[in-house]
Amino acid sequence: MTVQRQRLLIDGASVPTFAAHARLHHDRAGQRWVVLAPERMFVLDEAAVEVLQRIDGRRSVASLSAELADSFGAPQAEVETDVIGLLQELADKMVITA
Amino acid sequence: MTSLPPPLALLCELTHRCPLRCVYCSNPLDLEPARREMATREWLGLLDQAAEMGVLQVHLSGGEPTVREDLEQIVGHAARAGLYTNLITSGVMADEARLDALMEAGLEHVQISFQDSKAAGADRISGYPGGLARKLRFARWVTERGLALTVNAVITRHNAARLPAMVDLAVDLGANRLEVANVQYYGWGLLNRAALMPSRDQLADMTEVVEAARRRLTGILQIDFVVPDYYARRPKSCMGGWGRRFVNVTPSGKVLPCHAAETIPGLRFDRVQDRPLAEIWTDNMAFRRYRGVDGLPTACRTCPMHEVDWGGCRCQALALAGSADAMDPTCELSEHHGLVQAMAEEEARLSEDPPLVYRGRRRA
Numbered sequence: 001m002t003v004q005r006q007r008l009l010i011d012g013a014s015v016p017t018f019a020a021h022a023r024l025h026h027d028r029a030g031q032r033w034v035v036l037a038p039e040r041m042f043v044l045d046e047a048a049v050e051v052l053q054r055i056d057g058r059r060s061v062a063s064l065s066a067e068l069a070d071s072f073g074a075p076q077a078e079v080e081t082d083v084i085g086l087l088q089e090l091a092d093k094m095v096i097t098a
Numbered sequence: 099m100t101s102l103p104p105p106l107a108l109l110c111e112l113t114h115r116c117p118l119r120c121v122y123c124s125n126p127l128d129l130e131p132a133r134r135e136m137a138t139r140e141w142l143g144l145l146d147q148a149a150e151m152g153v154l155q156v157h158l159s160g161g162e163p164t165v166r167e168d169l170e171q172i173v174g175h176a177a178r179a180g181l182y183t184n185l186i187t188s189g190v191m192a193d194e195a196r197l198d199a200l201m202e203a204g205l206e207h208v209q210i211s212f213q214d215s216k217a218a219g220a221d222r223i224s225g226y227p228g229g230l231a232r233k234l235r236f237a238r239w240v241t242e243r244g245l246a247l248t249v250n251a252v253i254t255r256h257n258a259a260r261l262p263a264m265v266d267l268a269v270d271l272g273a274n275r276l277e278v279a280n281v282q283y284y285g286w287g288l289l290n291r292a293a294l295m296p297s298r299d300q301l302a303d304m305t306e307v308v309e310a311a312r313r314r315l316t317g318i319l320q321i322d323f324v325v326p327d328y329y330a331r332r333p334k335s336c337m338g339g340w341g342r343r344f345v346n347v348t349p350s351g352k353v354l355p356c357h358a359a360e361t362i363p364g365l366r367f368d369r370v371q372d373r374p375l376a377e378i379w380t381d382n383m384a385f386r387r388y389r390g391v392d393g394l395p396t397a398c399r400t401c402p403m404h405e406v407d408w409g410g411c412r413c414q415a416l417a418l419a420g421s422a423d424a425m426d427p428t429c430e431l432s433e434h435h436g437l438v439q440a441m442a443e444e445e446a447r448l449s450e451d452p453p454l455v456y457r458g459r460r461r462a
Contacts, residue, residue, distance in 0.1 A: 005269075007317030021207050021246030021274065025180070029104045029152025036154055036182040038207040038248055038275055039322075041106060092317045094274050 010087045014098040017057035022095040024052050102380050104152040105345040113349050116162040118188050119225030119456035122287040134350040138168040142175045147375040149179035159186040170203045177204025189236035190229050197239050208240045209248040215263035225456040241272035248275040254294040265311045280326040284358040286457045297446035301329055328442035333410025333426040341389035353378045358413035362422045388412050395425045
């Protein structure tokens with residue numbers, strides 16, 4: 001059995017994916033995007049939705065940050081810092097793995 | 099009430115049957131017999147309605163849900179409807195093949211209750227000898243398959259000192275989440291309260307253990323801490339507010355705002371078989387009775403905390419203050435607050451435990 005016994009630290013090279021028990025879900029009734037996890041629901045702001053919709057288990061943080069920076073005309077370094085912050089928070093909540 | 103948001107989660111008490119006889123069980127004292135349980139198609143219909151309303155999560159519970167032979171069908175139906183499916187189980191009944199079938203059906207998460215880290219303590223609280231070893235085995239099957247596991251560590255004064263061992267147990271099992279769940283005193287738990295209540299010192303020790311474990315295990319184990327609210331200054335936000343986030347369906351199909359709601363006299367509940375779930379949610383008198391600010395006791399309505407704790411728990415107000423319309427006495431603003439704390443402290447100090455009453459069918 002291999003169980004992750006260390007805190008995951010996110011950086012630009014990390015390739016994030018959703019933990020097996022967490023998923024992005026469109027809440028029709030609430031007209032919002034949420035992450036569903038055990039006994040929990042995380043309501044996402046627009047920026048978080050943009051990040052999480054790009055997570056596919058293949059692309060790195062740097063790659064999806066570059067795309068976001070391009071789409072929104074923002075400096076890539078700044079975007080990447082924000083993306084790492086968001087994903088670290090979700091990794092600490094056991095929602096994101098890499 | 100057309101703008102009333104749907105519940106976030108549906109709790110299906112598929113059955114009240116259970117091989118365990120836990121003395122803290124929050125099921126009602128009058129357990130529903132197997133012959134009154136809803137048929138498969140009725141549960142499937144309920145899940146369709148819930149998904150249609152916008153419910154996001156379904157908790158399959160009981161009793162012991164794996165007693166139902168149609169559990170795979172129910173899980174599969176919920177998963178296909180897009181509902182996040184969580185199985186709340188004792189873990190003593192299902193074998194590996196059953197777990198595989200449940201995963202195949204789309205199960206997303208398993209929660210297993212642990213009564214102690216030591217067999218003798220677990221046997222005493224659950225009334226099921228040998229349960230701990232079976233639970234550990236089942237929990238390993240869950241994590242070996244990469245399925246998410248929550249360890250629900252049920253805390254009383256008898257095992258509070260072994261909380262560090264239960265944290266270690268959750269880590270060893272590869273759980274993602276640990277609920278340090280102090281018993282909430284409803285149903286059988288209320289009946290046995292004097293034999294279970296921890297002391298204030300034990301609560302302080304637990305708090306320290308939880309805080310240290312959270313620091314040490316960030317990103318490894320998510321820890322939720324449910325405190326014994328008799329020692330709190332403010333009441334818990336029971337169910338996130340009456341009729342706001344949760345809907346509970348009993349084995350026979352009664353739709354309740356919470357699992358203890360039937361203890362409140364004068365409430366009339368509808369059945370899934372008789373009325374659409376969406377209509378019950380918005381219009382049933384029991385849901386309307388205590389929903390929102392208007393349903394709160396007068397003193398709570400003007401309290402700045404009223405949308406934080408939603409006046410606490412109506413069932414606890416009934417159990418401790420004698421009326422579901424009273425303030426929850428776990429709130430320090432209640433006139434009964436001092437008495438409730440003194441009672442808890444006194445119960446925790448009992449030199450000899452009152453005899454435990456084990457959960458089971460009672461003959462009138």
